[in-house]
Amino acid sequence: MYSKELTKGTLQPIILKLLSEHDKMYGYEITQKVKELTKGKIDISEGALYPILHKLENKKVLETEKVYIGKRIRKYYSVTKSGKHVIEEQTKQINDFIDTLSLIFNPKTS
Template sequence: MYNKELTKGTLLPIILKLISENDKMYGYEITQKVKEMTKGKIDISEGALYPILHKLEADGVLETEKMYLGKRVRKYYKITPTGKIAISEITAELNDFIGTLQLIFNSNAIKS
């Protein structure tokens, strides 16, 4: 599993990407999908996930839909039209950042 500090800045784009590819998702489903896709290398805790989801909802990037399962309520998150624009911007920025990191860590030109 990766260090929490290392993954902290990538949680928001990961969450948005997953929700956008799956139409709608609920919190636990997001955590399990990330764990499955990364073979356990990225583990999103509820304490990290829900503040991000609530902020994205407050910012109009996500909207929620409640579904009742017996006595339980499951809150699904969906991308809004504003969220689709945000995903594009965040994905472009993250890809650019990854490219920049590759310049540093994959460079044969690094000298002491």
Template sequence: MYSKELTKGTLQPIILKLINEKGRMYGYEITQEVKTMTSGKIDISEGALYPILHKLEAKKVLETEKVFIGKRVRKYYKVTKEGKKMVETVTEEINDFIETLSLIFNPKPI
């Protein structure tokens, strides 16, 4: 598993990308999907996830839908129309960042 310091700046783009691709997701589903996709290398805690989701909801990047499952309420998050633009921007930015890191950590021989 990667350190919190290493993954901290990538959690928001990861969360946005996943919700956008799946259409809508709830919190626990997001954490499990990330864990599965990364073979456990990235583990998003609830303490890290929910502040990001709430911040994105406050910025109108995400909207929520409450679904009643028996007596429980499940809150699904969905990317808004404005949020889709942000998903494109953060995806481009993270891909550019990965390429830049490659220049440092995997330099091409001269």
């Protein structure tokens, strides 16, 4: 598993990318999907996930839908129209960042 210091700056783009690929997801579902896709190398805690989701909801990048499951309420998150643009920009930025890191950690010898 990667350290929190290493993954901290990538959690928001990861969450947004997942939500862009699904109609809607709830918090626990997001954490489990990240764990599954990364083979357990990235584990998002509730303490890290929900502040990001709430911030994105306040910025109108995400919207929520409450669904009653028995006596419980499940809050689903989905991307707004304006949020799709944010995801495109963050995806470009993270890919550029990865390319930049590879210049340092995997330099090509000429």
